[in-house]
């Protein structure tokens with residue numbers, strides 16, 4: 481009897497060493513499993529079971545159970561080296577910011593299929609990457625479940641003029657299978673769009689062609705410096721290659737995916753480079769004009785989405801950086817807009833949600849009140865130290881200031897936050 485692992489979609493590569501199977505799951509994760517049966521032989525993706533057919537059937541079930549157990553409990557990210565928790569039905573997808581779906585009473589749904597990043601930007605608001613000091617677990621959401629729940633939420637909010645936005649605590653383009661996800665979301669959003677944030681490092685010509693085919697409307701590409709050294713320093717990685725990203729930007733610009741370049745200003749660190757990125761985007765737009773219309777506005781999207789670096793509780797802050805308020809930031813952007821105007825160029829740098837067709841839209845109900853005390857069971861480990869997760873009333877509850885010992889136990893939890901259906905609570909004694 482044989483068991484061919486190549487027919488399981490999530491298994492993207494198979495290696496073996498004796499009776500040890502090393503499975504690559506969805507490209508960026510890995511799990512290794514010792515097969516405790518003498519009668520098996522592993523040859524590439526095929527496990528041969530050389531025994532009586534009745535026992536072989538039992539061993540096959542045993543191997544499949546072992547694989548599911550290890551995927552559920554021992555999955556690791558090859559990128560961040562962290563443990564990965566595989567999220568599937570019936571665990572809710574609404575309630576946490578690290579994975580699932582977020583809706584904030586607008587016609588945009590944030591889609592977070594996974595978390596984890598291949599860069600280590602020195603300013604990262606979510607302290608992502610291999611060298612993170614705060615993140616202890618990553619999450620991956622099963623694609624079929626993610627699509628099913630997205631469809632339910634989209635139908636609840638109203639499908640018309642809806643945006644599915646792939647973003648999150650990490651690099652959205654590392655999600656696998658990304659093209660299938662984009663295709664499914666764009667099939668649901670018939671009169672809307674699908675957009676994605678990206679640091680660009682994983683994008684190549686082939687993937688961009690496929691994303692274009694799948695109906696991706698826009699990529700918000702993070703570029704923070706043109707100078708190679710500065711770009712590496714900001715990305716926190718010596719292997720970050722800004723020239724590759726600039727080339728990818730040009731390739732996107734020549735596709736049917738709208739390119740928005742999203743530089744971040746770190747005052748006192750990349751002031752000159754920030755302006756060089758804006759100039760790059762303006763020059764590129766003059767050379768390669770895109771005429772992709774956003775059906776939410778019936779206009780072209782802006783070509784730049786300038787961001788100001790902010791300081792977050794669990795984020796990173798570069799020592800030399802000066803903290804600016806938005807007033808000062810908008811003054812600078814205004815100054816740049818005027819400079820462009822003098823050169824006869826109409827460059828919009830200060831944006832509002834309406835520029836992207838974002839408007840108010842029916843919200844999901846809030847099942848919890850702030851201050852309410854509920855009884856629940858902690859089920860999964862959390863994203864950062866001192867956090868565990870529970871599931872109640874169709875929401876994930878992030879229980880903070882606690883420890884892993886309470887996983888599996890019933891606890892009393894006071895709700896501290898319910899805004900935008902992101903639920904945070906703490907244990908009450």
Ligand SMILES: C[S@@+](CC[C@H](N)C(=O)[O-])C[C@H]1O[C@@H](n2cnc3c(N)ncnc32)[C@H](O)[C@@H]1O
Nearest residue numbers: 603604605650651677678679702744788789790
């Ligand atoms: C957290 S990242 C996730 C998506 C993707 N990894 C990327 O960098 O584009 C989303 C956006 O937030 C920006 N960002 C990161 N840290 C920030 C901070 N401290 N303040 C403001 N924006 C920040 C990034 O530059 C990026 O454009």
Ligand code: SF4
Nearest residue numbers: 597599601604650679
């Ligand atoms: S800002 Fe984006 S690319 Fe940089 S470390 Fe954070 S998540 Fe990764």
